[in-house]
Amino acid sequence: MGNEFVGDKPRRYITQNSELITIFIMATVKINGKEITVEDGTLILDAARQAGFEIPTFCYQARLSRLGSCRMCLVEIAGQKKLQPSCVTPVLHGMEIFTQNETVKTARASMLEFLLANHPLDCPTCDKGGECELQDLTFKYGPRQSPFAERKRRFHEKDEILSPVIVKNHNRCIHCERCVRICDEAVGAKALGGIGRGAMLKETSFLNKELDCDHCGNCIEVCPVGSFMSLPYRYKSRPWDLVETDTVCPFCATGCQLTIGTRNGSVLRVRSKIETGINKETLCARGRFGYDFIQSEKRLTKPMAKKNGRLTECSWEEAISQAKNKLSSAKKIAGIASARLTNEELYLFQKLMRNVFRTNNIDSGSRWTDKRTTDALINACNLSEGGTSIFEALKADLIFIIGSSISDENPITDYLIRTTAADKRKNLILAYPRRIKLDSSATISLKHTPGSEDIVISGILNALQNQAVKTDGSQVSESDIATIAQRMKTASTISIFLGTDSLRFANGKEMLLGIANLAKALKASGKNIKVMPLLDRCNQRGAWDMGVHPSFLPGYKKTNSDGMDCTGILEASSKGEMDAIYIIGEDIVSMYPDAKFAKEALSKAGFIIVQDMFLTETAKMADIVLPGASYAEKEGTWTNQEGRLQRLRRALQPIKAAREDLSILSSIGGFEYKSARDVFEEIRKEAPGYQDISFDSLNNTGVLVKGHGAEKQGSRGQGVKGSSETKINPSNPRTLEPSNPYLDDYPFLLITGNHLFHSGRLSQKADVLKRLLPESFVEISDKDAAALGIKEGDRVIVKGKHHEAVLRVRVKQGSLKGTAFIPENFEDVPVNCFFKKGEGIPRVKISKQ
């Protein structure tokens, strides 16, 4: 070969003596006369792009599998008679390649001519016009004329509506199959396929029927032409009319980058940009189509104050001064802020509560019960030690995900993991009671009894330490646990992803302690371990970083005296001890797992101030309601679950008289911050992890937050003290022994969480998302359905000890027997009514109506 360098990618050869040798090879090729050395096996396309030559493509996309069907990327290789598609041909050492000579140019023009021969060219009515790859490439490389006079292929006159968000025009399809591949390889929905052959090939849904898929719209985004189109954006505008603003998705803590397009002050669409952000052009349904809540009719537009028992509109001055007076005169006060606010707002919120109103009674979120559990999560995931890139985490040999319905809660994290797990050398282990989409990519998927995560984890821990494994009460086989332990032993890098079920279930603390111990044990055996949280609120991690927590200040510094968490606040309030509660963006009545208790508690509070976008159940109980702003209406930063700080940018001014939450907080506290940037400067001083980050240089990739350097032990709250023991006791009192489910009074364990199309109650205000799934449902396993004689779509009565609801059934094949799932998002089915504080996971009975 003559020219061998050391590269990164190993090549393994077997010599004549059957020895395995590994060498790293680089190849030197000449492209248009320019020499370039690349790793052996690089595609000609990539090599040419590296060398600075442009090659047009349609079917090639870096993240998708190679197809080589469109032939736009043809290049000439010296010595080969036929032109070769550069997107599937690797370089060979010594190759001489031409990418812009006459032959290649003619070939490109002819390929375009072939594509256009059957293309309707109805650009004037095509929504893609102006951002169409076919238009662009035709202008750049096209023949500009066509002798083709035959009739064009025509499938239909009217576009086909495939779903409430997707409309399809088959006539315009150029068969690049990007849609099919993205749906398959990233989304995992496998909803699309080709029907027919040759020119009559149609990329569409199964049997060309209405799609019952994830409605993520990624097929729309990747389609280079106007074949897949968005229905909500249909005929609304031209791309050049839109003012586009890059910002971050508010619906989960994956932190996808998205681009909001507005025209004359109204939001017309959300799209994603290729190779941008961690999501790299993909989004899920709520990110892409859940934007219409921003300009919903139901938004609060004016402050309101309670007069004679009724909320009536009032002026900002009146509302602010009343709020200020009440908060400063009250003896005992508390504050709960949503983990959807920006870091700046959260920082200011805790500063206001701590420095101005002198209380540590602050918390973020109200879906969870116990601050010691959140402490345990913060500890298990080492949140105070800075961010971990998900791409680093995904390089691990073994990925273990527990306690998360990841495909629903964090869809893009699910896509990233699916793409990574396509590499069969990786182990993907999932532990979640229901069957979820990612199960199809998993090497092992455990279906354990909800709430028995600690048993599973301590089982693995015991197996790792060659001790007896007991899995009673978890419905998981001991052999599965042994296999997992075995795989963990052989893996050298392991990433553990921890879902929010750990914060939802009563035994969450034990589970989190278990994870911390498991990580410790694995680390001790010389493995590289990363533990990452999978969070459901976009800025949950930021909220903790900013010290919106009863026992941490910004940067996880310990407070002098612990305040009360959400449960503590409600308990105090129910005793009539709370004089004033300040709630921002959190709908406690709908979300706290015991609706009755939360409502009663709040009704006994002295004075309630609610700052929100909508008149939520909690806001209805307030004495003062302050209209806040949506994510599209503010500047600031969010820290996603990885610890990646990303910048939100303002696309619109707050609706009518609503105000940015930052300015409301400033007026109440009398602070003089001019912008989010000013507050961020202060955060840099207070939270050491943010010290080196400059607000203005935050781009679409974001920056990983560094460690905060808070002292490790003793700073984590009491619950974690016991973590020095390596064993936990798996023989907790179990109320969840697998008894005969059909004889018990309440045979089902009810689990809840976000549905794929929803995130908390916020997305309920997005009409497009409501159209995707108009009503709530209860999901049970196929075995239970068969035993009860229930079919998909039947109406059943779900009866718990404290609440009952009539719902449609969804049957999920492969879910664990004896578990029922109801999404927590629907306003008309408040699942938190099934819960009773202190009772743990609720049990329900399901019967035919």
Next chain:
Amino acid sequence: MNLLKKIFFIDFIKGLSLTFKYNVSRTITMRYPDEEKWLPYQRFRGLHTLNRDSQGRELCVACELCAKVCPTQCITVIPMEDVGTDLKSVPRGISDRIAKVYEINLVRCLFCGFCEDACPTTAIRMGRDYELACFTLDCAIADKKKLLTPRDIPAEFEGGFVVKAKFIRNDEGIKVKPDLSKKKRWW
């Protein structure tokens, strides 16, 4: 000779004869706007019209190309889907994409005719109306309804002459209504 010319006022008579000739020849003063009006040639670039096809459907598909090409950006087009089209009723436009808003700001328009050139469906044409004065700025915005209203001078009508006309002044402004049948040679 010179003396004779002087005695008989020859130059004076010559001059006067020209005056008298014009006195009896056909008058060339166009009594615009009271009685007559100049009808421009077909190629004239006056107030735009939005056109319909032979079945009465709007030709404009709201592609926004006219708005894009306009050098003064005086055209606003907001498209929408014509969901009302079913097979029974006559659809509003030639496609299910029609203009929800179509506005031309005549104060900014410089009558270059680019929009006409850009239009893929010949929906927008420059018409022959040139009396655009009005009392408020609002009426300088030509909306879709106004642009779709058929004009006094149809596109097929050949121009390049003066016709009898009537001067109308009302609250909306002034207008000179031509009577196309009363064609008069100008000059």
